[in-house]
Amino acid sequence: MALPDFLVIGVPKAGTTALHAALSRHPGLFLPAVKEPKFFLSEGPPPARGGPGDAQTYQEHVWRRADYEALFDPAAEDALLGEATPFYLYDLDAQNRIRRLLPKARLVVLLRNPVDRAHSNWTHLWAAGLEAERDFVRACALEEQRRAAGWAHFWHYVSQGRYGAQLAHLFSLFSRDQVLLLRYRELREEPVATLDKVCDFLGVATGQLGVVPSENVTPFVADTPVNAVLRALLRTGGQIGHHFPVPVRQVARGPLLTALQRQKGGRPALTPRQRAAVLPYFVEDIALLEEVTGLSYADWLTTGVEPDTIDDGS
Template identity: 35%
Template sequence: MIKKPNFIIAGFPKCGTTSLFAYLETHPEIFIPQRKEMNFFSYPIIKNLTGGEGDKVIVGTQVSTWEQYMSYYRSVKNEKAIGDASPSYINFPDCFSYIKEKLDNPKIIILLRDPIKRSYSNYLHLYRVGREKLDFNSALLEEENRIEKKYSPMWYYKRHSTYYDKVIEAQKAFRDVLLLTQEEMNKNPGGILKQVFEFLEVDSSFVPPNLDVMYNKGGVYKKNRITNLFLKQSKTKHFLSQNVSLIKKLKPLKDKILSSFEVAPPPLDKQSEDFLIKHFKEDVKKLHKLGVNTSNWNQNYFIE
């Protein structure tokens, strides 16, 4: 009988979930499929959100059936902790009941990040792959219109950087919820990983051999035929991306080539920053009262 996941990295996107995933998969007592972001439990929602450029291509690659989902766990052996890293889940609390129906009561890990930085990182990702054509401030103003047009969640720069209500919903739905921040993990990866291992009830003395590596750092590249070849999304690329072993083999070459075209990302403009400070202020204050470590976030959230 195939064992089911008993923990989930449930969110938030662009908050260090790729790094956490990469560290956890090195632990001998943890099994996590090489494929990240299967998004099975949020699929019934996101399958209908395809209004933006490139959305249909990505939705078409998501795990859509229980049989397909469980096939990723066939090689589980005696590992104590079995995981699913799909950071879309936290943004759709409606899928929590589906998770509980199928997995009972898995442990939930939630990573947060200064919401302004998460918003801008999300924007830069879509800008980098050629889907986002607007400047950041214009994109923020266009967000509600995009939501009405059923763009995919990847375009929700503000909405998916508002954490408090979703965290509360997760705490109500699940017994064991661990809240961390990307800033804490960047500053003290060893200490945070020890905390995660204790939460998952695996050997907490284990030190991941890749702990000095920060994954999915993002970046912006000069636009030319070579960078377009690597970054522009297509059905063929997304089909190939499901071959995880192939992608892992090709990634060092891809990173080496792209690094020669890397340029500094455009700085966050003051108008957008001021707008977002005001937008996120109350949410951040509530998170702080909840016990989230906001000491490394923009302190202007707390200025009246």
């Protein structure tokens, strides 16, 4: 039976897709083609409904253990096995499940300025046509209402960025030498050194990886009347699409998404007003994060936006 030796457990919008793609090229590592199997997010079948598009995403979860183990069947006999699901850090129950099944696993965590992470998360769902709230600050304020309605993790713009509480729980389950804590900017600014750091942590040869792929950069989606109609159609499809076979959904959704994302170019930057409005959600937790890790994250209280130059995947 094949189970992973390591997991990339967090966080969404912080380079996990790019890290998965880079590590997949290492001859001593095996990561399945299915990125984000989400196995540890539930004990059994995931929920059947939630926010726009959630039901379809839930259908993609690899929640049966036999199916999960089968993901690793193609690996070479001596390869180190791993997978990347960036919601595992946020979901404390997932952390508990990992501890029960994989108590010796090595865990890789990528952290990103929580305000920038939240904005990138909102932009991702906006560009996908699923986010109806055009104001980022207002979307953050809607989180409690959406969580109460059962919307999935990816809608939790604020809560996902409270890393201090998440890591405090993680360190109660795993020894610190089992966890490699990285920052998004390390992967962006020093990709080769950061990949070597990951390889050294995992116990495989360094010097094998020389590039971090640029993937999943969300295109700019303008707020126009035509796009408003397209987004409404995509949200409707997100609510009812799980009733149809995947090929039917793809045929219906593909042209709408292509039309919505037809305009290329840089997206609007997070403004000082927006940053000032959202930062208070995280100030207390950043202090906890510093206490838990012994590291300084003071720059998250003062510096500007970290651009999405390598990865904008979930």
